[in-house]
Each structure stands twice: as structure tokens, then as C-alpha cells.
Amino acid sequence: MSEIAIVGGGLAGGAAATLLARESRRVILLERDAEPAHRICGEFISGDAAAMLDRLGLDLERLGATRMDRMRIVSETRTITAPLPFAAFGLTRKRLDSALLDLAAAAGARIERGVAARKIEGRRVESRLGTIDPGALLLASGKHDVRGAPRPTEGCDQDFVGFKTYWRLGAAATAGLRGHIEILLFPDGYAGLQLVEGGLANLCLLVRKSRFTEMGGGWSALLNALLKLPRFALRLADGEQILEKPLAIAGVPYGFVHRASPGSNELAFRLGDQAAVIPSFCGDGMAIALHSARRAAETLMAGGGPDDHHHALHADLAGQVRLAMRIQRIGGRERLQSMLLGAISLAPALLPWLAQATRVRT
Numbered sequence: 173m174s175e176i177a178i179v180g181g182g183l184a185g186g187a188a189a190t191l192l193a194r195e196s197r198r199v200i201l202l203e204r205d206a207e208p209a210h211r212i213c214g215e216f217i218s219g220d221a222a223a224m225l226d227r228l229g230l231d232l233e234r235l236g237a238t239r240m241d242r243m244r245i246v247s248e249t250r251t252i253t254a255p256l257p258f259a260a261f262g263l264t265r266k267r268l269d270s271a272l273l274d275l276a277a278a279a280g281a282r283i284e285r286g287v288a289a290r291k292i293e294g295r296r297v298e299s300r301l302g303t304i305d306p307g308a309l310l311l312a313s314g315k316h317d318v319r320g321a322p323r324p325t326e327g328c329d330q331d332f333v334g335f336k337t338y339w340r341l342g343a344a345a346t347a348g349l350r351g352h353i354e355i356l357l358f359p360d361g362y363a364g365l366q367l368v369e370g371g372l373a374n375l376c377l378l379v380r381k382s383r384f385t386e387m388g389g390g391w392s393a394l395l396n397a398l399l400k401l402p403r404f405a406l407r408l409a410d411g412e413q414i415l416e417k418p419l420a421i422a423g424v425p426y427g428f429v430h431r432a433s434p435g436s437n438e439l440a441f442r443l444g445d446q447a448a449v450i451p452s453f454c455g456d457g458m459a460i461a462l463h464s465a466r467r468a469a470e471t472l473m474a475g476g477g478p479d480d481h482h483h484a485l486h487a488d489l490a491g492q493v494r495l496a497m498r499i500q501r502i503g504g505r506e507r508l509q510s511m512l513l514g515a516i517s518l519a520p521a522l523l524p525w526l527a528q529a530t531r532v533r534t
């Protein structure tokens with residue numbers, strides 16, 4: 173049977189490798205990083221993502237994940253708390269992605285760590301291993317495009333700069349955060365704060381480029397400005413930052429949903445962020461990555477090709493991504509943001525409803 177090559181060993185690549193290897197397909201997965209590494213991600217694992225990981229055989233609580241069942245949105249003038257419509261988990265991607273690649277290897281997939289795909293041409297992949305010419309190619313390189321296979325990003329919102337770091341919070345801040353995902357709003361940006369394993373908190377934030385420049389254009393200046401806001405000081409002032417330098421990213425194409433153009437005859441299956449990028453506040457990118465992996469595996473097993481996969485995935489995801497982009501636009505305008513928060517505080521059921529409406533349908 174011909175080989176299946178997968179580029180990228182994040183959630184999408186790791187899940188696809190596991191599913192296909194369990195169907196006795198010959199799989200080779202190329203992962204650029206030689207060792208498990210931190211990823212820029214809020215590490216909020218939604219109920220759907222948790223269920224899909226459970227079906228793959230990963231026990232999140234055994235891996236050390238924390239559990240959350242409430243969300244809290246904090247702006248300058250309001251704090252709104254509501255139950256999540258599902259139980260969610262917090263776990264570092266370093267631990268999660270690595271556990272998934274171990275599953276894929278145990279299922280029989282060949283995992284090549286420390287091997288970057290340098291160029292893609294049709295189905296052919298060039299790397300330091302030479303040229304691989306597989307029977308099927310799955311592109312799961314996430315936030316980064318591989319040369320030869322760029323995402324067409326016209327119309328996407330690429331105007332954010334993102335940072336992620338870990339924090340050891342003080343005892344009172346940890347107790348206040350336990351069981352919650354907190355979204356801290358600030359002008360032209362927001363931060364997610366939640367506990368992960370080892371008693372640490374993940375602080376992941378996005379800010380519009382113009383505001384970032386206005387705030388000094390560097391991490392220290394941004395952090396100092398945020399620590400002057402009471403909602404950030406309350407949680408972070410008594411704590412310490414763990415990573416020497418935060419992870420940073422720019423140019424993420426929010427709103428991108430890959431669409432097969434008629435008769436395109438594409439040769440690669442796009443998975444995860446290579447297929448669709450939902451605004452980060454939804455905390456659903458991981459669910460999309462896992463869902464796209466399952467769709468690709470099912471399509472391949474049924475003898476279908478990339479166009480069948482992309483049609484099905486577009487139908488699954490386009491609506492949620494569109495709604496999430498509308499909310500992102502409203503959230504970016506201060507007056508509309510305060511109207512939305514006002515409406516939510518009058519009708520608290522709106523928040524869990526919105527959280528559910530922006531979920532991928534699995």
C-alpha cells in the first residue's frame with residue numbers, strides 16, 4: 173500500500189497519523205522540532221476537543237490537565253461570570269502534542285522529529301531526508317506555511333500580534349482562577365488566563381499591531397502597561413513570569429477557511445490551521461485540528477481525495493468561523509463591546525450560547 177506523508181506533528185498531524193496507522197496505513201510524519209516544545213496557544217481544551225482526544229485514547233487528567241467549568245470576562249467596567257456549556261481542560265501543548273505523537277508511534281506511524289519540510293510540489297515533499305513522493309500528502313504545518321503551498325489569505329484579519337508565557341501566580345490569584353477560563357479585555361486586545369499542569373497559569377494575549385506600537389512595541393512595555401490595569405494586577409502582580417522570553421507570533425490569518433475551487437484537483441489534504449483559522453478567543457482551534465484529522469482519515473479510507481475533504485470541511489467550519497469573526501469585529505470597537513457586555517449581563521444565558529455557537533460540529 174502506498175505511503176501517506178504528513179507534514180507537521182501538532183494536534184492535526186498527530187491525530188491523523190494515529191488514526192491512519194491504526195487502519196494499517198503506512199504513515200511517515202515529519203515534525204520540524206527535534207524535541208517537544210512550547211507552542212503559542214491559550215491551551216484551553218474545549219469539551220469537543222477533550223472528547224476527541226479521549227476517543228483517540230488520551231486521558232487528559234492523567235496527563236495532569238486542570239479542569240474548568242466556568243468562564244469570566246473582565247473589562248474595565250464589568251465582570252461577567254457564566255458556566256461553560258461543557259467541561260474544559262488546561263494542559264500545555266508541549267505535553268499534549270508529545271503524548272499524541274507517542275500514540276501515533278505506538279500505532280505504527282514513523283515519526284521523524286527534527287525534520288522540516290523545506291518545499292512542497294504537488295504531493296512531493298523535500299526535506300533533509302531527500303524527496304518523498306507519497307501516495308497521499310497531509311499538510312498539517314499549522315500556523316506556518318511551507319514553501320510551495322501558501323494559504324491564500326486575502327480578506328483575513330492578520331492585524332494581531334500574539335504572545336504566550338507561563339506565570340506562577342500568588343496563592344490568592346491561583347485560588348481565584350481555579351476552575352475558570354478568564355478573558356481579560358483591554359483596548360484593541362484581550363488576554364486568556366487559565367491554569368495548566370504543575371500549578372502554572374498560561375497567559376496568552378493578542379493585541380492589534382497599531383496599539384502594540386503605541387504601547388511601546390515590545391513585550392516588556394506591553395506587560396508594564398497591562399499591569400497598570402487593576403484586572404491584570406489582581407492576578408499577576410504577586411506572581412512571577414516563568415519563561416525567560418514569551419513566545420510571539422504575528423500575521424495569523426484569522427477568518428481563513430480553505431475552499432476547494434471547482435476542478436482544482438489539489439494534491440494535498442489541508443488539516444488544522446492549514447484548513448481554517450478561527451479567532452483565538454473561541455478556544456476551538458484544537459477541536460478544528462482534531463476534527464479535520466478525523467475527516468481526512470475517513471476520506472482517505474473511503475478512497476476520496478483532497479477536494480472531497482476540503483468540501484466537507486468547509487461545510488463543517490465556515491459558519492462558525494464567520495460568526496466568530498463577527499464577534500471579533502464587535503469586540504474590537506469599544507462602544508459595541510460595552511453594548512455586547514451590557515446585553516450579556518442582562519441575559520447571562522447569551523454567553524454560554526455564544527460559546528456553543530462558535531464550536532465546530534463534530
Ligand SMILES: Cc1cc2nc3c(=O)[nH]c(=O)nc-3n(C[C@H](O)[C@H](O)[C@H](O)COP(=O)(O)OP(=O)(O)OC[C@H]3O[C@@H](n4cnc5c(N)ncnc54)[C@H](O)[C@@H]3O)c2cc1C
Pocket residue numbers: 179180181182183184185202203204205211212213214215216217218221287288289290312313314315316318334335376377378421424443444445446452454455456457458459461
Ligand atoms: C494566540 C493564540 C491562542 C490560541 N489559543 C487557543 C486555545 O486556547 N484553544 C484552542 O483550541 N486553540 C487555540 N489556538 C489555536 C490553536 O493553537 C491552533 O488552531 C492549533 O494549534 C492548530 O493545530 P495544528 O496541528 O493545525 O497546528 P500546530 O499546532 O501549529 O502544529 C503544527 C506543527 O507543524 C510543525 N511544522 C511547522 N512547519 C513545519 C515544516 N515545514 N515541516 C515540518 N513540521 C512543521 C510545527 O513545529 C508544529 O508542531 C490559539 C492560537 C493562537 C495564535
